[in-house]
Each structure stands twice: as C-alpha cells, then as structure tokens.
Amino acid sequence: MVPLSWYLTLAAALFCVGLYGVLARKNAVAILMGIELMLNAVNINLVAFWHYLEPQVMAGQMFTIIVLTVAASEAAVGLALIISIYRRRNTVIAEDVDLMKW
Amino acid sequence: MTVTVDQILFLITALVTMGAAATVVTAQNLVHAALALIATFFGVAILFVLLQAGFLATVQVVLYIGAISILIIFAIMLTRRVMQDSGPQTNQQWWLAAVFALALFAALWVVLQQVPALQQASGSLPIPGDSLQLLGFGFVDPNQYLLPFELASVLLLIALVGSIVIAGEKQ
Numbered sequence: 067m068v069p070l071s072w073y074l075t076l077a078a079a080l081f082c083v084g085l086y087g088v089l090a091r092k093n094a095v096a097i098l099m100g101i102e103l104m105l106n107a108v109n110i111n112l113v114a115f116w117h118y119l120e121p122q123v124m125a126g127q128m129f130t131i132i133v134l135t136v137a138a139s140e141a142a143v144g145l146a147l148i149i150s151i152y153r154r155r156n157t158v159i160a161e162d163v164d165l166m167k168w
Numbered sequence: 169m170t171v172t173v174d175q176i177l178f179l180i181t182a183l184v185t186m187g188a189a190a191t192v193v194t195a196q197n198l199v200h201a202a203l204a205l206i207a208t209f210f211g212v213a214i215l216f217v218l219l220q221a222g223f224l225a226t227v228q229v230v231l232y233i234g235a236i237s238i239l240i241i242f243a244i245m246l247t248r249r250v251m252q253d254s255g256p257q258t259n260q261q262w263w264l265a266a267v268f269a270l271a272l273f274a275a276l277w278v279v280l281q282q283v284p285a286l287q288q289a290s291g292s293l294p295i296p297g298d299s300l301q302l303l304g305f306g307f308v309d310p311n312q313y314l315l316p317f318e319l320a321s322v323l324l325l326i327a328l329v330g331s332i333v334i335a336g337e338k339q
Binding site: 067068069070071072073074075076078079080081082083084085086087089090091092093095096098099100102103106109110113114116117118119121122124125127128130131132134135136137138139140141142143145146147148149150152156157158160161 | 172174175178182185186189190192193198201202205208209212215216218219220221223224227228231232235236239240242243244246247249256257258259261262264265266268269270272273276277280281283286287292293294295296299302303306307313316320323324326327328330331332334335
C-alpha cells in the first residue's frame with residue numbers, strides 16, 4: 067500500500083516546481099502555467115487527505131471541485147488580461163510591463 | 169520490504185508527472201511547455217484514479233486538459249512575436265528562485281517526516297459505494313454545500329463576462 071506521505075511529498079515537489087516556474091520565467095503565459103501547477107499540487111493534497119482520512123465525508127472532493135472551478139475562472143481572466151496587454155504594449159514579458167514601477 | 173503493484177504504479181505516475189512539470193518550467197519553446205503541462209494534468213488525473221476519485225479524474229481531464237490547456241495554447245499563439253522563443257526564458261534572478269523552491273521543498277519534507285502517523289496511514293478506509301450520488305446530493309442540499317456551488321457558478325459567470333470585456337476588440 068502507498069503511504070499517505072508519498073502523495074504529500076509528490077504534491078510538495080509539484081508545488082515547488084510550480085513556484086520556481088512562477089518566480090523565474092519571463093513570459094507571462096509561462097508564469098500562469100506555473101500557477102496551474104501549484105493549484106494541481108493543492109488538489110492532489112486534498113484528494114489524498116480525503117482518501118486516507120475521511121472517505122465517508124464528501125467534503126474533500128467538493129473542496130477540490132471548488133478549487134478547480136476557481137482555477138479555471140482565474141486562468142480565463144488572467145489570459146484575457148495577457149492578451150489585452152499584448153494588444154497595447156506588444157509584449158508579454160513580465161519585466162517589460164513596468165510603467166508604474168518607481 | 170516488498171514492493172506492491174500500487175507502489176509501482178504510483179512511482180511510475182509520479183515520475184511521469186514530475187518529469188513533465190520540470191519540462192513545463194524549463195522548456196525554451198512555449199508550445200513544448202504547454203504540451204508538457206497537458207502531460208502533467210494527465211499524470212494528476214491518473215493519481216486521482218489511484219486515489220479512487222474517478223469523478224474528479226474525469227473532471228480534471230475535461231476541464232484542465234479540455235479547456236484550460238486549450239485556452240493557454242490560444243493565448244500563446246495570439247501573443248507570439250518573431251524571435252521570442254530565442255534567448256533565455258528565465259529572468260536574472262532564476263538562481264534565487266531555484267534556491268527558494270528547493271528550500272521550501274526541504275522544509276516541507278522535514279515537516280512531513282516529523283509526523284509518524286503519515287507513514288503508517290496506508291490502510292484504506294472503506295469508500296461509500298455511491299460516492300458519486302453522495303457528491304451530487306451534497307451540492308444541491310441546502311444543509312450541505314449548496315451555497316458554495318451557487319457562488320462558484322456566479323464566479324464562473326463573472327469570469328466569463330469579465331474576460332470577454334477585457335479581451336474584446338475596441339470598437
């Protein structure tokens with residue numbers, strides 16, 4: 067049988083890879099991909115805890131579905147923002163959008 | 169220690185998922201990163217199946233791979249510039265980001281080792297046979313999770329209208 071700690075370690079590793087992607091990449095769409103990796107890691111955590119600790123209570127799966135819904139809507143709005151920025155400034159590199167930097 | 173089939177399946181899936189995730193954050197070509205992201209989502213769906221959450225695996229495939237990944241590829245294609253995929257894809261502080269990510273993983277791993285209950289929680293408690301029906305009832309029952317369900321629907325509507333307004337063409 068697979069211990070719970072294996073799933074949690076995998077979710078932690080996925081989260082850290084996503085975190086590196088968010089902090090180190092230039093392209094805004096690549097940053098969004100890192101955010102999606104982090105959200106998937108959280109979902110793995112939730113479902114693993116549901117399966118190993120409280121499978122009779124459906125709240126674990128419901129939480130995961132709500133997180134998935136919020137991730138979908140956030141990806142849609144984020145990508146719309148990126149497309150709008152590209153139309154105005156002709157760049158999607160996050161460092162170049164620095165009009166309000168001091 | 170004998171290695172069971174469950175553990176082999178989990179290890180293979182974990183390797184595929186982590187390999188694809190590493191490709192997402194290091195690929196030079198953005199379309200390669202998007203395809204690796206799809207592979208990562210598939211790996212997560214397989215993990216959901218291993219955790220006996222079949223409905224969630226289906227929703228993961230349909231939503232993440234079928235909608236969000238397509239949206240990301242659309243955005244990549246619509247925001248392409250010539251010669252954008254050449255040159256470094258990481259900013260100047262990438263080494264600091266790598267250090268921070270490694271430090272966070274080390275801290276989480278240490279914390280996970282401190283809890284001995286996690287290493288032994290390997291038995292599987294019985295999962296109700298009609299879990300999908302329980303899930304459905306939970307979403308429409310006012311005593312349970314009807315309100316979060318409705319709020320999520322309103323959020324999706326707001327996101328839909330908002331992205332159309334933001335990304336729409338100016339008249």
